[in-house]
Amino acid sequence: MIEARGLTKRYGDxxxxxNLTFSIAPGKITGxxxxxxxxxxxxxxxxxxxxxxxxxxxxxxGEAFARTAQxxxxxxxxxxxxxxxxxxxxYNHLLCLAQSNNLPTxxxxxxxxxxxxxxxxxxxxxxxxxxxxxxxGIAAALLGDPEILMFDEPVNGLDPEGILWIRNLMKALAAxxxxxxxxxxxxxxxxxxxxHLIVIGKGKLIANCTxxxxxxxxxxxxxxxxxPHPDELARLVAARGGTVKDNxxxxxxxSGLAVSQVGDLAYDNSIRLHELxxxxxxxxxxxxxxxASSVQFHAGVPGETGEPVLTxxxx
Amino acid sequence: MAAVITERATVGLSRLxxxxxxxxxxxxxxxxxxxxxxVRSTWWTLIAMVVVMVGIGAIACAGAAHAAHNGHAISIxxxxxxxxxxxxxxLIIAVLGALTITSEFGTGxxxxxxxxxxxxxxxxxxxxxxxxxxxLVTSLVASxxxxxxxxALLSGAHLSTTLSQPNVLRAVxxxxxxxTACGMLAFGLGLIIRHxxxxxxxxxxxxxxxxxxxxxxxxxxxxxxxxxxxxxxxxNAGSGIWLTGRTDPHMFSPWIGLxxxxxxxxxxxxxxxxxxxxxxx
Numbered sequence: 001m002i003e004a005r006g007l008t009k010r011y012g013d014x015x016x017x018x019n020l021t022f023s024i025a026p027g028k029i030t031g032x033x034x035x036x037x038x039x040x041x042x043x044x045x046x047x048x049x050x051x052x053x054x055x056x057x058x059x060x061x062g063e064a065f066a067r068t069a070q071x072x073x074x075x076x077x078x079x080x081x082x083x084x085x086x087x088x089x090x091y092n093h094l095l096c097l098a099q100s101n102n103l104p105t106x107x108x109x110x111x112x113x114x115x116x117x118x119x120x121x122x123x124x125x126x127x128x129x130x131x132x133x134x135x136x137g138i139a140a141a142l143l144g145d146p147e148i149l150m151f152d153e154p155v156n157g158l159d160p161e162g163i164l165w166i167r168n169l170m171k172a173l174a175a176x177x178x179x180x181x182x183x184x185x186x187x188x189x190x191x192x193x194x195x196h197l198i199v200i201g202k203g204k205l206i207a208n209c210t211x212x213x214x215x216x217x218x219x220x221x222x223x224x225x226x227x228p229h230p231d232e233l234a235r236l237v238a239a240r241g242g243t244v245k246d247n248x249x250x251x252x253x254x255s256g257l258a259v260s261q262v263g264d265l266a267y268d269n270s271i272r273l274h275e276l277x278x279x280x281x282x283x284x285x286x287x288x289x290x291x292a293s294s295v296q297f298h299a300g301v302p303g304e305t306g307e308p309v310l311t312x313x314x315x
Numbered sequence: 316m317a318a319v320i321t322e323r324a325t326v327g328l329s330r331l332x333x334x335x336x337x338x339x340x341x342x343x344x345x346x347x348x349x350x351x352x353x354v355r356s357t358w359w360t361l362i363a364m365v366v367v368m369v370g371i372g373a374i375a376c377a378g379a380a381h382a383a384h385n386g387h388a389i390s391i392x393x394x395x396x397x398x399x400x401x402x403x404x405x406l407i408i409a410v411l412g413a414l415t416i417t418s419e420f421g422t423g424x425x426x427x428x429x430x431x432x433x434x435x436x437x438x439x440x441x442x443x444x445x446x447x448x449x450x451l452v453t454s455l456v457a458s459x460x461x462x463x464x465x466x467a468l469l470s471g472a473h474l475s476t477t478l479s480q481p482n483v484l485r486a487v488x489x490x491x492x493x494x495t496a497c498g499m500l501a502f503g504l505g506l507i508i509r510h511x512x513x514x515x516x517x518x519x520x521x522x523x524x525x526x527x528x529x530x531x532x533x534x535x536x537x538x539x540x541x542x543x544x545x546x547x548x549x550x551n552a553g554s555g556i557w558l559t560g561r562t563d564p565h566m567f568s569p570w571i572g573l574x575x576x577x578x579x580x581x582x583x584x585x586x587x588x589x590x591x592x593x594x595x596x
Contacts, residue, residue, distance in 0.1 A: 049433045050426055051595040066433040073336040077430045083423035085354060092353035100346035100432045100441075101338045103331070114328055140427065145331040172326045 001026060002047060002148065002181065006056035009042050009203075016042045018203035019056070024181050024196075026147070029174045031194030031211075032183035035291050039203035040183040041079065044152050048077055060148065072101040072144025079152040081133040086126025090117055090136050093125060098143055111139040131162045138169070148179040155189060167193050187287035201291040218290055223254040223262045226275035233271050240265065253279065338432055343441030346432070351445055356414060361449070364407040364494075365457040371400035372461035376468040383472035392560030393476040394483045397465020398490045401557055404457060405497040405522060405550075408450055412498030413505040413514035415446045416587075420509040425596050435592050443502060443584065450498040454491035462487045482559050485569065489556030492573060496553060497522060500580035506587025521579070526550040541565075552576045 002024040009017040017039040024030045034040050045051040047058050049066040057064070060074055068074050084093055094108040112118050115135040120128070125136060134154065141149055151170070155163045170193060174180045184190055190197065190211070197214050199207040207214060227233050230252055234244045242256035254262055259278045266273050351357050375396050383389045416439075419425040432438050462478075469475040478484045500521065505514035529548045533541045542565035545551055553576030555561060555569040567575055 045595070048430045050429060052593070066435075068433070069338060070336045071338055071433055072431050073331070073333075075430070079430070080423060080426060083426040085350070085418060085422045085424045087354040087356065088350070089353065092349055096346045096349040096353070097427070097431050099349055100343050100428075100438075101336045102342040103336050107331075110328060114326070140431070142326070142328055144336050144431075145328065169326065176326060 002060055004058040007043065007046060007053055007058050008055045009046060009051060010054040016203055020205055022198050022205065022208055024179055026179040027174060027177045028195040029170055029180040029182060029193055030196045030198060031190035032181060032198050033187060033190060033287065034185065034200040036185050038200045041152055044079055044150055044183065072103060073146055075148045075150060076141030076144060076146035077150040078137040078141045078154060081137040084125055087124055089122050089124055091121040094140055094143060097140055101144060103144055107143050111143050115139045130157050131159065134158060149173055151182045153183055187284040199290065206290055222279045223257065223259050224251065224275065224277045224279045225254055225262060225273060226251050227271055227273050229271050233266060236265050236269060340437050340441060343432060343437050344444055347441045347445040351415065351449060360407060360411040361453045364404050364453060365460065367407060368400035368404040368457035369460045369464055371403060372397040372465040373468060375399045376465035379474060380468050380472040383474060389474060391474065393466065393469050393474055394486045395558055395560045397462045398486060398557045400461055401490050401494065405494055406519065408494045408498040409501035409518040409522065410515055412446060412501035413518055414511055416442060416502055416505040417509060417511040417514050421511055429596055439588055439591055446502055447495060447499060450495045451491060454494040458487050458491040486557045486559045489569065489573065493553045493556055496577050496580050500583050503580060503583025503587045506591055522550055549576055549579050
């Protein structure tokens with residue numbers, strides 16, 4: 001159980017983490033979402049005691065991580081796959097970590113085999129690809145058979161095979177009853193992996209709920225309509241309090257009215273419809289809407305209209 | 316559903332008993348020993364130090380023996396003559412002392428180290444202990460090697476001495492102690508500065524530049540100031556232990572001087588540890 005209470009970190013004038021309070025329950029995958037620069041890494045660094053909070057506290061099973069007697073049994077973390085001495089072999093890298101916690105040295109070979117690095121165990125880590133480095137970092141995190149696993153953007157830069165491997169590994173770890181806390185700036189990454197979400201923006205807590213709750217409360221249902229009489233229907237929808245966005249080519253997206261309401265409205269007024277379908281904005285869109293105001297660095301990409309992605313099937 | 320169940324199969328890593336995995340200073344020392352022996356730069360640096368120490372001593376002694384053969388009147392202190400390599404070797408051990416800690420920061424390893432051993436005091440103590448032992452053992456090998464080779468070269472000209480002569484054993488062991496202290500001083504500076512180049516420059520500054528500056532300005536100072544400042548210059552204070560030929564009465568006695576030098580190293584380490592316990596890494 002990770003518990004943060006009023007966790008705050010200030011770097012000079014920048015408030016990186018602003019009064020975060022949350023707890024992370026065991027046996028689940030908790031996704032830690034936010035745009036780049038939202039304070040995810042800083043929060044994880046404070047959990048591990050790498051950064052001192054400006055104010056507030058964060059504890060693991062009731063005590064600060066810095067005071068725990070069994071650090072690697074408690075937490076296995078992969079914050080940065082490059083945080084190692086490149087001149088040291090994979091085997092020696094893991095060996096020195098195991099020794100510091102008095103873990104049996106047989107764990108090193110076991111962990112190397114698990115992540116598929118046995119063949120390169122004697123090779124120096126500086127020659128490793130990004131994916132191999134990531135696997136070595138995961139082997140290090142698993143050495144202590146930890147209760148809690150913490151991964152910071154674990155799939156960044158990995159190929160599809162690597163992404164699938166990490167996803168399945170996280171699910172398996174959670175299924176074993178461990179706590180998995182994983183950060184990402186991509187909602188799509190969390191949609192299929194996480195059970196619970198903690199969403200932050202500009203260091204502030206935006207949402208703390210299950211994935212289903214997040215979808216229900218944040219992805220607005222819209223209706224896609226195709227008709228040869230768009231102007232007439234638009235007028236009627238507007239009169240009922242709905243809003244219409246005309247996509248051209250006779251397709252309009254109605255929000256504020258249910259599918260049945262739009263269909264009835266068309267029928268009652270004898271407007272021919274060629275298509276009528278409910279459309280659910282993707283979680284990605286919901287996440288972007290939610291964090292839009294809290295993005296630290298707006299790129300201002302021209303032409304990015306924030307179009308909802310169609311996930312609904314036809315009528 | 317079957318596919319999902321396979322995906323959720325166990326991770327495949329055996330479970331550890333609840334009592335396993337207690338971090339301790341002993342474990343941290345083993346860990347740090349693995350770290351220091353498993354990078355090549357350690358071995359190259361240590362070999363370089365031994366070669367320089369033995370080589371410079373051999374050149375100095377061979378030169379004196381050669382001059383004596385040619386009939387020149389030679390007045391040397393034979394123990395000191397064979398230990399002259401200390402002047403360069405102190406820089407090499409300082410480089411290793413600084414790198415031992417700054418490489419953690421430079422590579423980012425420090426974040427992994429402290430994520431797995433968050434007790435910073437234990438971490439830095441283990442690192443200091445391991446470096447000190449490695450430095451002392453290597454320095455003793457270098458020092459005795461330089462002494463015996465040097466005396467062998469001097470013996471042909473009947474200029475050699477033995478360990479049983481007054482102050483000779485002190486000088487040979489003392490040279491190794493001084494070298495170790497130089498490494499520890501650089502270790503402390505590395506902990507404060509956290510960058511390899513900066514820490515090594517600072518070590519060169521404390522060991523050499525202060526001494527050179529003193530040589531340059533001392534003649535323009537009043538005599539009493541010269542003595543008061545001169546004995547406190549780190550290299551002057553620490554080197555009395557192996558400079559068996561030094562007769563300057565204003566310098567600290569050998570062991571007091573080494574103590575002063577060790578105190579400088581201790582101050583650097585104490586400041587470094589205080590900062591290290593507070594800083595974000």
